[in-house]
Amino acid sequence: KMSTIVCAISGTAAENPVFSPKTGHVYERGLISKQIASTGKCPVTKEELTQDDLVEVKSNKSVRPRPATATSIPGMLTLLQSEWDALMSETYELKAQLDTNRKQLSHALYQHDAACRVIARLLRERDAARSQVAQLQDQLANSAPLSGGAARQDTETGLTPEILKKME
Numbered sequence: 001k002m003s004t005i006v007c008a009i010s011g012t013a014a015e016n017p018v019f020s021p022k023t024g025h026v027y028e029r030g031l032i033s034k035q036i037a038s039t040g041k042c043p044v045t046k047e048e049l050t051q052d053d054l055v056e057v058k059s060n061k062s063v064r065p066r067p068a069t070a071t072s073i074p075g076m077l078t079l080l081q082s083e084w085d086a087l088m089s090e091t092y093e094l095k096a097q098l099d100t101n102r103k104q105l106s107h108a109l110y111q112h113d114a115a116c117r118v119i120a121r122l123l124r125e126r127d128a129a130r131s132q133v134a135q136l137q138d139q140l141a142n143s144a145p146l147s148g149g150a151a152r153q154d155t156e157t158g159l160t161p162e163i164l165k166k167m168e
Contacts, residue, residue: 005057007031008044017057023047026057 007014008025009032016029023042032054035043042049 005059009035014057017059018054019057020049020053021055022049022053027054029054029056 005014005017005026006012007017007028009027012028014026014028017026018029018032019026020032020042023045025042025044032042032049033051035041036049036051040048040050
């Protein structure tokens with residue numbers, strides 16, 4: 001048989017129990033914290049008490065004690081109804097979050113696809129420009145020189161003496 005830890009203030013099973021070695025009682029942390037904050041005394045023994053006097057009691061958090069309302073069939077039905085309502089509320093929130101995440105993922109995939117298309121277009125344009133440059137270089141290299149192998153004088157003139165005189 002499993003025993004439950006009962007709060008000295010409320011008389012119900014404590015979900016977050018603490019023990020006071022000074023008074024020898026077990027309390028629900030929230031209740032005794034409020035009492036210490038307001039009066040600084042234990043409500044049962046009226047002894048002076050501080051937060052430092054409380055020691056946390058290790059308990060199994062996954063198995064919560066059954067509340068007193070769970071001892072009758074109507075109480076059990078009420079508990080089941082509230083649990084069902086909480087479950088449906090959580091399911092709705094999860095579905096809404098899933099829908100939001102799907103929309104975000106869809107948008108991100110669309111942006112990725114558009115970026116890939118732009119990159120592919122730029123690569124095609126780059127390759128076309130490279131091939132044009134290669135063709136022009138071939139044409140330039142294969143162009144026939146003028147008579148006697150002398151290169152044309154006006155292809156690259158640079159700064160002629162006439163231009164230098166005008167600059168001065």
